[in-house]
Amino acid sequence: MTARSTGSTAAASPALEFDEFDRRGKLVTLGWEGAQHLSQTGLVEVLPAGRDTWRLIPSGAVGSVRVEGLSVRVLPAASLGLTQLFFLLDHAADDAFLPSAVQARDDDELWVSVAESLAQLAHAALAPGLLRGYRRVDEALTTVRGRIRLGDQIRRRPGMTIPLEVSYSEFTPDIAENRILRTAAHRLQFLPDLPDGTRRRLAMVDARLADATLIPQGAPIPTWTPSRLNARFQDVLALADRIVRRISVEVEDGHASSAAFVTEMPALFERFIESELTAALHGHGGRLLQNPVVDLSSGTETDIGHSDATDGTDTGTASPGRHVSTSGRHRAPAAEGENISVRTGLVYEVDGDPVTTFVATYPTDRRARAAEHYRLLAACTALGVDRAYLVYPAQRRDDAPQPRRIVHTDISIVEYPVDLSEGPAASRRAIVELAQQARTLAATPAARHRTEGRRHAR
Known part of the structure; x- marks a missing residue:
């Protein structure tokens, strides 16, 4: 856990906390400019409710925003603390946090935890000298x-x-690594409610890197490449780079007029599942395909008396009311646009043969998951497999996987909860166990559901 500064802190800003799925919202008094800026962050919807009064409703993202002395926090519904949230951010494309970069208790305040972690990592990296x-x-x-x-x-x-x-x-010293580190320290030191000791250490980092150019807000972030020369800076750079990319701090008259950290939980969860399953299933002839589109229809039924024979012979001999085909049960569609396609999720195949499919969904209520069951049923039919997995964040610690057999079929859809609140190690173990179930299915091909004329389009 990150050591806490013993310095005094400024008076804490008033704070409003929301669950990410809260649709009732709360009333708040805020000026027009502050309401407009809060709306632009995308964290909450800001609806007028009277003179300088606004109703704030979470918009589907999570994070923390400060504006005009008001702190607005939207917390994940999956019982996540900061440690687990930053663990999921480690899987975010192009802006991941190293899991070791931010250390915090689950009840810690986000801004203080990030600022304290950066200050400690930066001082440790800079102790032997500047990077040039x-x-x-x-x-x-x-x-x-x-x-x-x-x-x-x-x-x-x-x-x-x-x-x-x-x-x-x-x-x-005016290189990408130092520019990123200085910019992160410079922005964070103006946040309100920081311990005085943390603020001083951030200011010291800013001063130590004074020869590095600050990156303006919204400007492109320079790239850096891990190497032997910057090895001691890599942990702090991983955090600083993500702070500069994801945390917005606007400074006026030496104070932060606003600060925002906003992220989308469904996208984070889906990328986490995809990343961990890919690592667990690739190799040994198997691979994980990312949402291949499969044709659900193998053709269209033909009309009575239709003949494809070139000699004029009519092959349609069925009685009225029946349909026949010149080539088996179906014929190929005349045009590609006539196909009925289905998105199949993460498809696990071995030696080119599909075994099962996974769909990660973030909404945790059973009604929201119903639509995914229909999608998985269609995917299983198109792929020719008899088992699929619906992976979602657990709501209770005793949640366990539950197979659901679809009536009049031999297809089962397994609801597979992952308890993110138990921490990174337990979450990864749950995905490893899920991957092992898929490998077991691959080892028993006779148990797979097969459909005639299956076509697996990549």
């Missing part, structure tokens, strides 16, 4: 340094010998 590197510099000089850019010289200064357009490499 080579950076290309293009500028005009009166003397030759590096190489002359002849094309630019002729285009910009035709007929002139000085100044010269040159390019050279400079060994400097």
